[in-house]
Amino acid sequence: MKLESEFDSGILRFYFIGELDHHAAGDVVRSVEKAIERYMPRSCVVDFTGVTFMDSSGIAVLLKTARRMSGCGGGTHVVGASPRIIRVLNTAGINKIIEIQAQEVHTA
């Protein structure tokens, strides 16, 4: 699992790339928390476009991110989630806490 981030105009954007499971989640949470503390963003966007697998560990990562963001008064948004990832997130009702946008469908 690879994690990239960029900060621009008060928005902290994370790109998750690879398989997000329990093995990867610890490092991801630590990196996300460190970046939020450093930039104190107005809002945080988590881009799931590059995620090839996710189990319930991803739910815990998002809940922790949202909690940390609401601590500094900001919101958390998910973009680029595949139907499979949305299904996992919806099992936990995360869509009631965090705004989730599906992967864009590109037409030729």
Place this chain on the structure above:
Amino acid sequence: MKETNSIKIEFLSRSVNEGLARAAVGVFVSQLDPTLDELGDIKTAVSEAVTNCVVHAYPDCLGKITIKAQIFDDNSVGIEIIDHGVGIEDIDKAREPLFTTGNDERSGMGFSIMESFMDQVRVRSKPGRGTTVIMRRRISRRSTGK
């Protein structure tokens, strides 16, 4: 209903093996020509069950996790995930959504996801002896003219 193929794999409860476990079961199940969705469901459920062993069954030590998978002639797959760890005191409580005895890196959704992604999930456990999770999933037959 007859078993047509089976595998058994055993590995240590290191978190790095979570990926290996779901990949191995995924390759085995591929013999039934599942859709990507069916394969994803099974891999997710296996990942949840194995993570439970890593996090809860062996909280302070490494132990062995065994996976037995079977293919049946009705196009279904049976998967058992077996540990010899601490066991579960209250199985009904453990299966409740959002319940976890893990730290805040766990969501408490593992069993809920197994239940929603598989056709059948049974849990047998004895405190101090270990836990076995038995799951079943039927794979749709695709009319590919085979």
